[in-house]
Amino acid sequence: MISLLNTLSVLFVALSFSVTSTADHAQHKFYLSVSKLNYNQSEEAFQLVSRVFIDDLELALKNRYGVALGLDTEAEQKVLAQSTIDRYLNSMLSLRLNDQEVALDFVGYTYEADQILLLVEFKRPDTSPIARVEFRNRLLTDVFDEQQNLVHLNVLNLKKSKVLSREQDTFEWDLSQR
DSSP states (O other), X not given: OHHHHXXXXXXXXXXXXXXXXXXXXXXXXXXXXXXXXXXXXXXXEEEEEEEXXXXXXXXXXXXXXXXXXXXXXXXXXXHHHHHHHHHHHHHHEEEEETTEEEOEEEEEEEEETTEEEEEEEEEOSSOSOOXXXXXXXXXXXXXXXXXXXXXXXXXXXXXXXXXXXXXXXXXXXXXXXX
16 A cells, blocks of 8 residues: 555656645635545455545535544544544445445545545455446535546556546446457
């Protein structure tokens, strides 16, 4: 998971997007999260790293749950932050393999500059061949109409990317049609 995190950090810096100020979320030029979903064959799990702006996530959590977390500050309540983010991710992310729902396990989070990296794992319930992947990502679309979620999916040496939005929040890939 650590090497995946390092790889994604380099990728995100290369894809860095322009923001006029992160102190005031209203000044973003646009709203974008970047997620990398990789299938780790040896662990039989999909590992996800999603990058979002800290202030945007804080606003979403405050609006939805009435909780002010003070993420990445001395006032941060780590246990409350972990459980609140876990709850939010379970409502905003889902993975289906071969039309079967896969449980989300929120591993944790870390900070990098003004972003929070959310680490999630989806353990496969069985070892049947992966024929169809459906990944739903609605991160922050409940707060920002113009939110876009860029998803990079890597499975069995195949790569595909898609931009998701409030209107189109699911990435579907039929691997049998490759």
